[in-house]
Amino acid sequence: MSDYLLFATERYALPILAPLAQALHASGQQVSAWFEGNARGLEGQVAPFVRKVDLKQAVALRPRAVFSAANWVPTFLSGAKVQLFHGFNVEKRADTRGHFRVRGLFDLYCTQGPATTVPFRALAEREGHFAVAQTGWPKLDPLFRDDGGASAALRARTGGRPVILFGSTFTERLSAAPLLIDQIAADIARGEHYWLLTLHPKCPQALFYRYRALAGPNAAFIEPEQVMAAQRAADVLVSDTSSIVSEFIVQHKPVVTLRNRAPKPHMLDFHDPAQLPVQLESALHPSAALMDAIVRYADAIHPDRDGHASERVITATEDFIDGELGTLRSKPFGARLRALQIRRELRYWGRGAR
Structure with missing residues (x-):
């Protein structure tokens, strides 16, 4: 049994993470959640079997992967950092500030469909420090199944x-x-x-x-x-x-x-x-x-209408961990600065883990 960590900062992340938590649990995995900000205290609403952890416990957990429904993730956590997105690209902002902004914090982007996959793969080819897999969006799984x-x-x-x-x-x-x-x-x-x-x-x-x-x-x-x-x-x-x-x-x-x-x-x-x-x-x-x-x-x-995006996210994550999605370059210097800002915001200067 492996440990997987869910990370969220807003209440709207709950319906994104809940189907993924169910899929992980169904496959026999241990699921923990560290929620910050407006999501704090809502871990139990994702699923009753999800274990609530705080910042220090999340570090000690050494998860195999961290699934984020926020636009950031603490890089001092161990495991693959997986971006799930908190919405579709609805063009509220310019691409450089909105949906296609890359901050260097994630290892794997699980995209929703071709409209997002194609731009992110172009960015991945240019930047080289993250991988992309089109999986569909876990939040929509309940739309297409019981x-x-x-x-x-x-x-x-x-x-x-x-x-x-x-x-x-x-x-x-x-x-x-x-x-x-x-x-x-x-x-x-x-x-x-x-x-x-x-x-x-x-x-x-x-x-x-x-x-x-x-x-x-x-x-x-x-x-x-x-x-x-x-x-x-x-x-x-x-x-x-x-x-x-x-x-x-x-x-x-x-x-x-x-x-x-x-x-x-x-x-x-x-x-x-x-x-x-x-x-x-x-x-x-x-x-x-x-x-x-x-x-x-x-x-x-979002062409997939089978209700199994969560399972594809898990498969893509395991493929990434196993090296099947290629080798990544080092994170850019800007990502290191953002990582320090995250530590300051969380008031955590302890030892990280990889």
């Missing part, structure tokens, strides 16, 4: 009405949450649709209060741990420039976006909040051209 009845339970509340999921980014300048709440409240009051409402954990608490208050016979508020079940249950997503757009569309379902930063043919994007009812009608009765665009985009970002 979820224990969680999504069916959500649909059971709807009375056969169309189900609309609302999810918004926390980035204030891009968020639809404050702009659409009145229109969503009005639609909920009409009762023609059933709404599932969720917000990014980093959204302002004032928005949480307002959206939670909409729950009732025509709507439910969804916590982060329920979001995957909500995506399975919903017929249409309403969002903005959030990664949930890409997550949802992988199921080949329509998405309505308000003022998306980089609108694409697979979205029904609009600028005037008053147009929400019209856009919902178009999404519930999508054209053939829209569905073609949805399928093309979904296949580019």
